Amino acid sequence: MTSFLFAAAIFVLVMEALGLVRILRGPADADRILSVQLIGSGGVAVLLLLSAATQTPAIMDVALMLALLATFVSVAFLRDVRPSDEPTNT
Amino acid sequence: MKFAIDIVTVVMVSSGVVFFMAGTVGLLRFPDTLTRLHALTKVDNLGLGLIVFGLLPQAQGLLGALKLLSIWVLVQLSGAIVSQLIAQATQRSGRQT
Amino acid sequence: MNSATMFGYCGAMLVGLGLFGLVTNPEILRKILAFNVLGSGVFLLFGVIARRGAAAGLGADPVPQALVITGIVVAFSATAMAVALLVRFNKETGEITMSSDAPSDSGRPEERR
Amino acid sequence: MTYDVLFDLGLAGVLIAIAAGAIFARGSFVSLVLFMVYGLLLAIVWVRLSAVDVALTETAIGGGVTGMLLLGAASRLRATKGSAAKAGFPARLAAGALCILVSIALGIVVYALPEVPPTLAPIAKENLASSGLGNPVAGVLFVYRALDTLLEKVVLLLALVGVWSLAQDQAWGGMPGLRVYAKPNSILVFLAQVLPPVGITVGIYMFWAGANRPGGAFQGGTVLAAMWLLVMMARLREVPAIDTLWVRQLLVVGPAIFLLIGLLGFVFADSFLAYPPDHAKPLIVIAEAALTLSIGVTLALLVAGPPERLRQ
Numbered sequence: 001m002t003s004f005l006f007a008a009a010i011f012v013l014v015m016e017a018l019g020l021v022r023i024l025r026g027p028a029d030a031d032r033i034l035s036v037q038l039i040g041s042g043g044v045a046v047l048l049l050l051s052a053a054t055q056t057p058a059i060m061d062v063a064l065m066l067a068l069l070a071t072f073v074s075v076a077f078l079r080d081v082r083p084s085d086e087p088t089n090t
Numbered sequence: 091m092k093f094a095i096d097i098v099t100v101v102m103v104s105s106g107v108v109f110f111m112a113g114t115v116g117l118l119r120f121p122d123t124l125t126r127l128h129a130l131t132k133v134d135n136l137g138l139g140l141i142v143f144g145l146l147p148q149a150q151g152l153l154g155a156l157k158l159l160s161i162w163v164l165v166q167l168s169g170a171i172v173s174q175l176i177a178q179a180t181q182r183s184g185r186q187t
Numbered sequence: 188m189n190s191a192t193m194f195g196y197c198g199a200m201l202v203g204l205g206l207f208g209l210v211t212n213p214e215i216l217r218k219i220l221a222f223n224v225l226g227s228g229v230f231l232l233f234g235v236i237a238r239r240g241a242a243a244g245l246g247a248d249p250v251p252q253a254l255v256i257t258g259i260v261v262a263f264s265a266t267a268m269a270v271a272l273l274v275r276f277n278k279e280t281g282e283i284t285m286s287s288d289a290p291s292d293s294g295r296p297e298e299r300r
Numbered sequence: 301m302t303y304d305v306l307f308d309l310g311l312a313g314v315l316i317a318i319a320a321g322a323i324f325a326r327g328s329f330v331s332l333v334l335f336m337v338y339g340l341l342l343a344i345v346w347v348r349l350s351a352v353d354v355a356l357t358e359t360a361i362g363g364g365v366t367g368m369l370l371l372g373a374a375s376r377l378r379a380t381k382g383s384a385a386k387a388g389f390p391a392r393l394a395a396g397a398l399c400i401l402v403s404i405a406l407g408i409v410v411y412a413l414p415e416v417p418p419t420l421a422p423i424a425k426e427n428l429a430s431s432g433l434g435n436p437v438a439g440v441l442f443v444y445r446a447l448d449t450l451l452e453k454v455v456l457l458l459a460l461v462g463v464w465s466l467a468q469d470q471a472w473g474g475m476p477g478l479r480v481y482a483k484p485n486s487i488l489v490f491l492a493q494v495l496p497p498v499g500i501t502v503g504i505y506m507f508w509a510g511a512n513r514p515g516g517a518f519q520g521g522t523v524l525a526a527m528w529l530l531v532m533m534a535r536l537r538e539v540p541a542i543d544t545l546w547v548r549q550l551l552v553v554g555p556a557i558f559l560l561i562g563l564l565g566f567v568f569a570d571s572f573l574a575y576p577p578d579h580a581k582p583l584i585v586i587a588e589a590a591l592t593l594s595i596g597v598t599l600a601l602l603v604a605g606p607p608e609r610l611r612q
Contacts, residue, residue, distance in 0.1 A: 010310055062356055245425060
């Protein structure tokens with residue numbers, strides 16, 4: 001069971017790494033924030049899987065914290081998405 | 091019994107992970123921001139949801155299970171609202187490429 | 188090589204990366220960011236030492252952990268101060284970079300001759 | 301190779317890739333987004349190092365508040381373009397070589413760490429019982445290194461004084477120039493009404509759980525700060541002027557109570573910041589409760605920045 005949960009965590013981690021490509025490529029700032037959302041949810045999933053795999057319930061608190069703060073950060077980011085059409089270089 | 095529970099976990103978590111993959115592929119391959127947003131919502135709702143439900147049987151006690159569920163509800167709620175905000179920002183900028 | 192040692196090498200690389208960004212990037216904001224990466228590398232080294240000191244049923248030595256928590260707080264304070272200085276600096280000079288040699292195209296043309 | 305080692309390896313690889321991206325990215329927005337994600341993954345690394353307390357702090361600070369701080373600065377500076385040319389290629393090459401050398405030296409240090417690692421864990425665990433706490437990290441923070449913890453809060457306050465002192469003379473005593481949403485936004489307002497009750501509950505839980513499990517005043521305070529900033533960004537509440545009495549009171553209440561308890565140590569125990577043996581835990585919890593509030597207000601105001609406009 002532990003191995004399976006770790007394997008699932010690895011898989012989600014790989015997906016997060018792929019999500020990074022969208023941060024680099026953009027093109028709009030909103031696309032980058034989408035990627036942050038994906039990586040936030042992925043991070044929560046990884047932490048929950050790790051919590052179950054290592055039998056450490058305290059890790060769930062980190063996941064809870066992450067869920068809260070990721071939302072906060074996305075809101076802060078969206079505040080600064082420019083309404084202009086100035087393209088952002090990567 | 092333990093075996094049956096483990097099977098449930100394996101099936102649910104595996105399907106959750108598949109949704110993660112679908113969401114990521116969508117994020118990378120879809121042509122514009124709004125369709126990518128659509129792909130992403132599958133990750134928040136189903137991907138994380140299935141993983142949470144798969145982990146429920148492994149949770150330690152009722153409190154642990156409740157905490158798992160509340161994390162999912164929180165991600166649901168904030169994910170939905172942030173998606174709205176992203177869509178608004180996209181419309182505002184009028185650029186969907 | 189166990190995981191703790193591997194994260195130790197990871198921390199060492201992060202220190203190098205952060206240092207490089209701090210030294211070479213002319214934008215002050217990016218320097219502050221790089222400094223934070225550097226700091227996190229140092230914290231990670233502390234974390235590795237804490238992990239290796241696992242004993243008495245604890246997953247990691249609590250003393251370095253407490254040091255790192257204090258360190259993160261102080262690093263944040265310093266970052267906040269640096270950012271405020273940067274914003275004020277920008278207001279006064281209109282610059283966002285810091286370079287010792289005279290700016291090539293903008294800056295103070297009246298001083299050139 | 302087992303799956304957990306494979307996971308750690310992948311995690312370290314992704315972390316370094318993100319750090320490199322944040323350092324080398326050309327646009328500062330990309331760099332900031334990557335830095336935020338970096339903080340998030342770093343928290344997972346701390347979890348893997350069995351340091352859940354640090355993971356909580358890193359999520360809150362590294363991923364959350366520091367990112368927001370840098371973001372605020374970036375959007376202010378957006379109007380100006382950098383004028384300085386990048387360092388020349390030879391200089392960059394030399395700097396790169398130097399940094400690689402530093403990394404290698406640190407790597408050698410890691411490699412040469414003693415076979416039997418020195419540890420204070422058994423002593424910390426032994427003395428934990430006398431404090432009545434169950435979380436060894438909290439025990440170290442509030443008993444063994446209490447002076448450090450007190451001074452750390454003072455550093456936070458000093459940083460805030462420093463930030464405020466950068467205000468222009470005519471703006472002194474006014475309202476910080478936190479960037480808020482330009483026009484009211486119903487969805488955001490809804491979020492800012494729904495999330496804070498959840499966040500405040502989590503914040504209080506973090507502080508309360510901190511006595512026995514990972515968590516503590518700092519983690520709790522950061523969540524409170526994030527929620528308050530959210531409410532201010534959505535314009536449900538104005539940013540308070542810095543000379544408001546309740547702001548000043550909340551800023552000092554935590555360190556003041558902690559200091560008072562510390563001074564009482566002279567009377568009821570044997571030294572400064574020593575706790576009487578039977579009352580250690582309640583005293584620490586009282587100090588932590590006050591600190592949670594103060595930390596929350598201090599962090600939020602640090603992010604909000606120096607005062608910029610006067611109250612109408």
